Each structure stands twice: as structure tokens, then as C-alpha cells.
Amino acid sequence: MLQSLLTDEFSKNVGRILTEGMLVEVKSHPSPGLVSPFSKGSHRDMDYNTFLRSTAALSKYMPYFVQIGLEYDDDILKRIRKIGFLAEKDMFSVTSGVNTQKGLIFLCGLIGASVGRCRKLNLSFDRKNISNIIKDITKGIVERELKNIDVNKYLTNGERLYLMYGIEGIRGEVERGLPTVLEYGLPAFEEGLKIGLNLNDSSVHSLIHIMAEVEDTTVINRKGLKGLYLMKDHAKNAIYLGGMSTKQGRLYIEKMDKNFIRENISPGGAADLLAVTYIIYKLEKMENNDEI
Ligand SMILES: CC(C)(COP(=O)(O)OP(=O)(O)OC[C@H]1O[C@@H](n2cnc3c(N)ncnc32)[C@H](O[C@H]2O[C@H](COP(=O)(O)OP(=O)(O)OP(=O)(O)O)[C@@H](O)[C@H]2O)[C@@H]1O)[C@@H](O)C(=O)NCCC(=O)NCCS
Numbered sequence: 001m002l003q004s005l006l007t008d009e010f011s012k013n014v015g016r017i018l019t020e021g022m023l024v025e026v027k028s029h030p031s032p033g034l035v036s037p038f039s040k041g042s043h044r045d046m047d048y049n050t051f052l053r054s055t056a057a058l059s060k061y062m063p064y065f066v067q068i069g070l071e072y073d074d075d076i077l078k079r080i081r082k083i084g085f086l087a088e089k090d091m092f093s094v095t096s097g098v099n100t101q102k103g104l105i106f107l108c109g110l111i112g113a114s115v116g117r118c119r120k121l122n123l124s125f126d127r128k129n130i131s132n133i134i135k136d137i138t139k140g141i142v143e144r145e146l147k148n149i150d151v152n153k154y155l156t157n158g159e160r161l162y163l164m165y166g167i168e169g170i171r172g173e174v175e176r177g178l179p180t181v182l183e184y185g186l187p188a189f190e191e192g193l194k195i196g197l198n199l200n201d202s203s204v205h206s207l208i209h210i211m212a213e214v215e216d217t218t219v220i221n222r223k224g225l226k227g228l229y230l231m232k233d234h235a236k237n238a239i240y241l242g243g244m245s246t247k248q249g250r251l252y253i254e255k256m257d258k259n260f261i262r263e264n265i266s267p268g269g270a271a272d273l274l275a276v277t278y279i280i281y282k283l284e285k286m287e288n289n290d291e292i
């Protein structure tokens with residue numbers, strides 16, 4: 001599959017932004033319960049270096065996702081998954097079997113292909129068009145993959161949690177066109193930059209707003225619905241205190257990190273959506289020739 005797709009300069013540039021998003025996310029701190037350069041968060045089996053290795057391995061695949069959108073009109077989801085499957089294999093091999101960025105591979109596949117498709121159709125690659133194309137590519141995914149699950153096969157966390165609670169997780173997020181990113185992640189990130197926060201602090205500000213809204217199956221998997229509500233309540237308190245824009249908010253977010261580690265909460269889905277937030281922000285800049 002890789003040999004049959006030759007990537008062009010545009011795909012490489014977009015691929016670079018996808019990789020940058022993964023790096024910006026894992027570099028952000030304090031990131032409650034998550035891995036950062038200063039903390040392993042609520043994890044024993046991975047640290048910052050594991051994420052660097054994983055991101056380096058995945059970077060190779062990013063331009064191919066874009067190329068899919070540039071070259072094909074049909075079976076886009078199937079094609080993304082073919083490449084994604086190879087990427088997952090490489091990820092697990094460099095992390096000794098630890099799941100660092102499985103969700104992100106899928107999300108980057110969809111964003112990359114949707115940007116390729118925008119280019120092909122002469123559409124600007126802004127948040128609205130990316131969201132609409134992702135809705136289109138993933139139309140019916142919840143119905144096909146969750147509502148019709150074969151309960152006798154091995155179930156992934158996402159599938160099991162849908163059966164238990166009806167929670168749609170990453171599939172619901174993409175089929176609805178990334179509402180958590182468009183309605184919460186991006187506005188908070190841009191608000192942070194507008195009031196003068198640096199990249200790190202705007203990212204954490206955005207992360208907190210995402211945590212307040214997302215149905216993160218990584219959290220539910222470990223801690224049940226109680227864990228999800230605990231995460232959301234903490235995030236809402238942090239927002240009430242001003243998030244990263246106030247001293248009280250910052251102190252609260254540092255305390256949140258300690259609480260999440262004590263409670264073994266790691267919002268991996270929220271982390272992925274922060275990466276997506278940054279990626280879409282950066283793609284819009286690229287479109288306007290601002291920062292590339
Ligand atoms: C559609 C797929 C993403 C696969 O779906 P699957 O059913 O296999 O997976 P899910 O269990 O549904 O979870 C997928 C990951 O998505 C992230 N996530 C969770 N909730 C949301 C949400 N609401 N919105 C967006 N994203 C969300 C989350 O990924 C992050 O967390 C992972 C780290 O978690 P960790 O705590 O380590 O969890 P575990 O290893 O599970 O266990 P413990 O440590 O607790 O023991 C990390 O991956 C982050 O990225 C969910 O994990 C897609 O993969 C697919 O199509 N699969 C089919 C096979 C295929 O074709 N693969 C190639 C696809 S491109």
C-alpha cells in the first residue's frame with residue numbers, strides 16, 4: 001500500500017503539521033494525569049521518551065493519509081485504516097506494546113485525508129470544511145461498528161463501553177465532525193493566545209475546556225462513569241477559576257494533576273483532541289500563509 005502512494009510536497013507539509021500536533025500535545029504541562037516532559041502522569045508503563053519514540057515512528061505515515069484524500073474518491077475510511085494499521089504496528093513495536101497514540105493515529109488519518117480532499121476539491125482547509133469532510137468519511141460508523149457489534153468476538157474498550165453505557169467515544173466524536181474540538185478546544189486555545197498566554201499555557205487552557213466536555217473512554221475504562229464525572233467536575237472548577245489565565249486557575253490545575261494521579265485517571269482521549277485542536281489551528285494558518 002505504501003509503495004503505491006507517492007507523497008508530494010503538499011502532503012509532506014501537512015504531514016509535518018500532524019506530527020507537530022502530537023509533539024505539542026505531549027510537551028504541554030501541567031496536563032492532569034497525562035504524560036509530559038515533567039511527569040509520567042497516571043502511567044507506569046510509559047513516559048515522555050516513549051511518546052517521542054512513538055511520534056517519530058508515526059511521523060513517517062502522516063503524508064500518506066493526506067495523499068489518500070488527494071488521490072481517491074471512494075473507500076477513504078478503508079484506505080485510512082490500511083495505513084493506520086501499519087502505523088499502529090510500528091507504534092507498538094517501538095513502545096514495547098504500550099498504547100501511546102492509537103486514537104491519534106485514527107484522528108490524524110481522518111484530518112490528513114480530509115485536508116487532501118479539500119485540496120482536491122479546491123476548498124479551503126478550514127475547521128468547517130475539515131469537520132464536514134470527516135462527517136462524510138465516517139458517516140454511519142457508530143451504527144455499523146457499535147450498534148451492530150458481534151458480542152462473541154474480542155471487544156475493544158470502546159466497543160465494550162458502548163454496550164455497557166451507550167457511550168460512542170471516538171467514533172461518535174468523528175461522526176459528528178469533532179464537536180468537542182470545534183466548540184470547546186479551538187475557542188479556548190484561541191482565547192488563550194488572544195489574552196497573551198504562550199503556546200504551552202494556551203494548550204493547557206484548551207485541554208481543560210476539552211476535559212470538561214469529552215466522553216473520554218480511556219477514563220471510563222479505568223475508573224467507570226464516576227471517574228468521568230470526577231474529571232469533568234475538576235475541569236469545570238478550573239474553568240470557573242479562569243483556567244490558565246489566572247493564578248488560582250493555574251494552582252488548581254496543578255492540584256488536579258496530583259488528584260488525577262492519585263485516582264489513576266489519564267484522559268488520553270482529551271489529550272488526543274488537544275493535538276487535533278492545535279493541528280486544525282495550524283492548518284488554518286498554513287492556508288492563510290501565515291506561519292509556514
Ligand atoms: C476507531 C479506532 C480509534 C479504534 O477503536 P477501538 O474500539 O479499538 O478503540 P477505543 O477503545 O474506542 O479507543 C480509541 C482511543 O481513542 C481515544 N479516545 C477515547 N475517547 C475519545 C473521545 N471521546 N474522543 C476522541 N478520542 C477518544 C483514546 O486514545 C488515547 O488514549 C490511549 C491511551 O490510553 P491508555 O490509558 O493507555 O489505555 P489503554 O492502553 O487502553 O489501557 P490502560 O493503560 O488503561 O491499561 C492512547 O491510544 C490515546 O491515543 C482511546 O484509546 C481505530 O483504531 C480503528 O479503526 N481500529 C480498527 C483497527 C484498525 O483499522 N486500526 C487502524 C486504524 S487507523
Ligand SMILES: Nc1ncnc2[nH]cnc12
Pocket residue numbers: 025026033034035036041100101266267268269271272
Ligand atoms: N500525553 C499523553 N499522556 C497519556 N496518554 C496520552 N494519549 C495521548 N497523549 C497522551
